[in-house]
Amino acid sequence: QTVVTQEPSLTVSPGGTVTLTCASTTGEVTSGCYPNWFQQKPGQAPRALIYSTSNKHSWTPARFSGTLLGGKAALTLSGVQPEDEAEYYCLLYYGGAWVFGGGTKLTVL
């Protein structure tokens, strides 16, 4: 059973840069895992940010970017805004099934 792991929590200062990562117990995360990233704020449904590693939706702010880094999927926020404080989830594809990471709680302080 594949387990996808993320940093439980990270803290970043406004205007700073932070990278969230997404790793798999199966091994290296590749483009074939089609990493997706979602943002969720308290009491709200998740919002899609990134699909297939690095592609942005039309509503995704330019300060969000996705990539593969050191065998993991990564989400980088550059020039963090206070409204970026939220929970972030990655989602990976494994042969017909999808697996969410445990989420990273990002605090902007």
Added chain:
Amino acid sequence: QGQLVQSGAAVKEPGASVKVSCKASGYTFTNYFMHWVRQAPGQGLEWMGIINPSGGSTTYAQKFQDRVTMTWDTSTSTVYMELSSLRSEDTAVYYCARASWDLVPLFDYWGQGTLVTVSS
């Protein structure tokens, strides 16, 4: 554009079943897949499965294989997720999420969520 509107909250007793609906609008219903995802209180997201409204093929997460059924009704552009043999651990918010797969898969629009409470 697209919008997904889910059915209202439900309270069920242990052992019962629940059926959650997700009504789509603003796009061609059969051109997109629909995933179901749940989130227990204070916990993370959990993928449950996917249905293709064009033909009805489904794939379920192994954990729910014997308890979940996803169906669809093209006439009303609605997908359904039924979970049986409910237990307290099934208390969660259930979401539908639209997805497509042209060259690559992507998720975009989500429903507002449906709280299902399992309690005697």
